[in-house]
Structures are given as C-alpha cells and as structure tokens.
Amino acid sequence: MSLKNIYPIFDTILSRSDKEKMLNQKAIVIWMVGLSGSGKSTLARALENSLHEEGFLTQLLDGDNIRTGINNNLGFSPEDRTENIRRAAETAKLFMNAGLVTICSFISPTDDIRKMAKEIIGDGYVEVYVDCPVEVCEERDVKGLYAKARKGEIPDFTGVSAPFDVPKSPDVSVDTANQGLEESHQELVKAIIERIKH
Numbered sequence: 001m002s003l004k005n006i007y008p009i010f011d012t013i014l015s016r017s018d019k020e021k022m023l024n025q026k027a028i029v030i031w032m033v034g035l036s037g038s039g040k041s042t043l044a045r046a047l048e049n050s051l052h053e054e055g056f057l058t059q060l061l062d063g064d065n066i067r068t069g070i071n072n073n074l075g076f077s078p079e080d081r082t083e084n085i086r087r088a089a090e091t092a093k094l095f096m097n098a099g100l101v102t103i104c105s106f107i108s109p110t111d112d113i114r115k116m117a118k119e120i121i122g123d124g125y126v127e128v129y130v131d132c133p134v135e136v137c138e139e140r141d142v143k144g145l146y147a148k149a150r151k152g153e154i155p156d157f158t159g160v161s162a163p164f165d166v167p168k169s170p171d172v173s174v175d176t177a178n179q180g181l182e183e184s185h186q187e188l189v190k191a192i193i194e195r196i197k198h
C-alpha cells in the first residue's frame, strides 16, 4: 500500500472553496476600471478599509505595488499595457484562489484588455466602472499629468493621446463625477458586500 493511501493529506489538493470556508467569505476579484483621476485608487483604498473593518481578508493590487515591482519593466505602449494587465490578472487570480477578496485598480483602457483579464480570472471577476469623463478628470488633474500630456510631455496618455473604451457592461458602475466620495464609497461597499458574504 502506498504512503498516500495511509496519509490522504499527501494527495489532497485544497480548493478555493476550502479556503473560502476557513475565511468565511466568498473570494472574488474586484476589477476597478477608469481614467486617471476618476477615483479608482481613492475608492479602492476606502473599499478595502471598509471590508477589513467588516472582517473580510483582502488584498489590493494597483500601480503602486504592481508597476513598481513585478511590472517595473513595462511602460504605456499598447503591448506593455496588455502585458501589465495580463500579469496583474494572473496575480489577482492567485490571491482569489487563496480565498482573498482581491481589489485591482488599473486603468485597463480597452475592451480587449478587459476581456483578457476576465478570461484569466474566470468565475469571480467583478468589473467596477469608475465612471468619470475625461473633462472632469482633467479638471481634477490630481497628479498634474493631464497638463503634461496636453503639452506633449507624456506620450500615449489615456484619454488624451491614447484610447479609452467606455465599459459596455460593467457589473457595477459608480458615477464619481456627479456624486461625492462618501456616496460613491457607500454604494460600492453595498454592491460588493452582497457578493462576498459566505
């Protein structure tokens, strides 16, 4: 008789649902899409804090920990953006399969890029469109990037000199141009909590 028959744990592959049970939550990937300055990072951080307070185990993935780390060799050409999102989606899937509620904040500018992310992640992909027109994002110009892009100092800038396809069928849409931060945050938390309760 083989060792595996005596000690079945050597042969057992734990599933996502075993981990979800342990954490008492449903694991999903919340994929936040929107222009620079639309409010993705602000809402992603606020959402993560609220979920944490409610006892959910979370992980946030964004430019700060992905573009400076695993993707520090990538820029903003269409090919590099695709590779950026491919690696981010694969990373998000690993966290999701470990049972975590994973929040991703990337511009994800085109239909094709989002289709790829959705295909990689599969069941559990929840698309959130952080809806804010370029005029309002430009007015905010949180990092001064739109001004630089208009002067031609940043090439291929999304919404100015590179494309952004408005998502056609997001699972959740948050209008940050006509709503305050608090209202957008509450709306988002409500939409997500009902998807992650075990």
Ligand SMILES: Nc1ncnc2c1ncn2[C@@H]1O[C@H](COP(=O)(O)OS(=O)(=O)O)[C@@H](OP(=O)(O)O)[C@H]1O
Binding pocket: 035, 036, 037, 040, 041, 063, 067, 076, 080, 081, 082, 084, 085, 105, 106, 107, 108, 109, 143, 145, 154, 155, 156, 157, 158, 162
């Ligand atoms: N050319 C160009 N176009 C758009 N954005 C630019 C560019 N160059 C630098 N940045 C800064 O990079 C942030 C976007 O990175 P992402 O990884 O989210 O982009 S993408 O999904 O791969 O398109 C984005 O951050 P956010 O403002 O948080 O969206 C910008 O600060």
Ligand SMILES: Nc1ncnc2c1ncn2[C@@H]1O[C@H](COP(=O)(O)OP(=O)(O)O)[C@@H](O)[C@H]1O
Binding pocket: 034, 035, 036, 037, 038, 039, 040, 041, 042, 043, 140, 142, 175, 176, 177, 179, 180, 181, 182, 184, 185
């Ligand atoms: N309803 C809202 N939701 C999110 N952010 C908002 C909202 N209204 C105004 N803002 C402001 O818009 C800016 C969004 O910046 P940021 O979160 O860095 O965007 P992004 O990560 O998409 O580039 C912040 O200064 C934020 O305070």
